Amino acid sequence: MTHPRVRIEPDLPEFLWGSDGIDDRPRPSSRRPAKTRPGHIPGEAGLWIFILGDMTLFAAILIVFLWERRSDPAVFEESAHQLIQPIGAVNTLVLLLSSYLVVCAVFAHRGGRYPQARRLVAGAVGCAAVFAGLKAFEYYSAISSGHTPSSGTFFTFYFVLTGLHLLHVIVGTALLLVWQTMLKRRRSWTGSQKVAEGIASYWHMVDLLWVAIFTLVYLVSAE
Amino acid sequence: MNGAVPRRVTVVFAGLVVATCITWWLGSRSSATGVGLAAALTVLIASAKIYFIGRDFMELRSAPSILRTAFTVWVGVVAVAAIALVAVPTF
Numbered sequence: 445m446t447h448p449r450v451r452i453e454p455d456l457p458e459f460l461w462g463s464d465g466i467d468d469r470p471r472p473s474s475r476r477p478a479k480t481r482p483g484h485i486p487g488e489a490g491l492w493i494f495i496l497g498d499m500t501l502f503a504a505i506l507i508v509f510l511w512e513r514r515s516d517p518a519v520f521e522e523s524a525h526q527l528i529q530p531i532g533a534v535n536t537l538v539l540l541l542s543s544y545l546v547v548c549a550v551f552a553h554r555g556g557r558y559p560q561a562r563r564l565v566a567g568a569v570g571c572a573a574v575f576a577g578l579k580a581f582e583y584y585s586a587i588s589s590g591h592t593p594s595s596g597t598f599f600t601f602y603f604v605l606t607g608l609h610l611l612h613v614i615v616g617t618a619l620l621l622v623w624q625t626m627l628k629r630r631r632s633w634t635g636s637q638k639v640a641e642g643i644a645s646y647w648h649m650v651d652l653l654w655v656a657i658f659t660l661v662y663l664v665s666a667e
Numbered sequence: 668m669n670g671a672v673p674r675r676v677t678v679v680f681a682g683l684v685v686a687t688c689i690t691w692w693l694g695s696r697s698s699a700t701g702v703g704l705a706a707a708l709t710v711l712i713a714s715a716k717i718y719f720i721g722r723d724f725m726e727l728r729s730a731p732s733i734l735r736t737a738f739t740v741w742v743g744v745v746a747v748a749a750i751a752l753v754a755v756p757t758f
Binding site: 496537658 | 671672676677680683684687690691693694695703705706709710713716717720721723724725726727729730731732734735737738741744745748749752753757
């Protein structure tokens with residue numbers, strides 16, 4: 445009959461000796477505390493179900509778009525060349541800048557620098573206005589050239605994807621304005637952390653979705 | 668916490684701007700190259716951009732592993748599907 449050996453490590457606390465008889469091998473990592481960092485969820489946990497669900501909805505539409513493109517790549521290429529690519533690229537840069545300003549605003553709010561945070565959120569709202577203005581010009585240009593949602597598969601996808609995204613931009617802008625009102629009232633970070641982080645995460649999702657739309661609809665389809 | 672923006676975030680922002688310019692350039696040059704490789708590379712760069720937006724802007728870097736994994740899986744699955752659809756020729 446064998447008994448589990450108990451190894452005594454004099455330089456370790458008693459509870460780390462491994463005397464439970466299950467595993468008496470010395471563990472180098474046992475000198476350090478276990479990695480039990482739970483992590484921090486930005487905003488409410490429930491919001492992330494919405495964000496990931498929304499991202500999946502857009503992904504599904506984009507995958508179907510690419511699938512349809514395979515059946516008639518020449519028509520998709522010709523249609524994509526009708527889009528004003530520089531506007532799409534500038535809008536990508538504008539949304540990236542707005543996302544960066546929102547990150548800076550979160551840090552300023554955390555640090556209690558309310559006027560700076562307000563200016564940064566105002567900057568992000570300004571970027572959203574530029575995005576919407578350029579998008580309106582793009583729609584005007586497309587429609588006046590005879591391209592409508594019923595002009596073919598490519599333009600149906602184009603108007604559905606960019607229209608849904610523009611709706612997200614409008615909702616996100618309204619949320620940014622709510623955040624700015626909170627900053628105007630000097631709501632402390634501890635009292636508004638979940639709301640501010642949730643609004644910031646939503647705005648980054650808007651940015652992230654545009655990166656995917658610009659890449660697949662404006663760039664890849666034109667190739 | 669003094670609320671200062673980490674330098675890493677600014678570096679990521681600069682990287683995203685550069686990556687956008689590269690994909691735009693690739694998109695405008697693609698008709699010259701005429702291969703699905705440019706399209707696949709464009710999708711790959713865009714996927715990396717999306718990953719970094721999530722990790723550093725959305726602060727998923729310090730989020731619970733289940734959230735980080737869900738986001739990473741989303742980026743990976745969409746990237747693989749998109750690359751397959753743009754790069755694999757139709758038979």
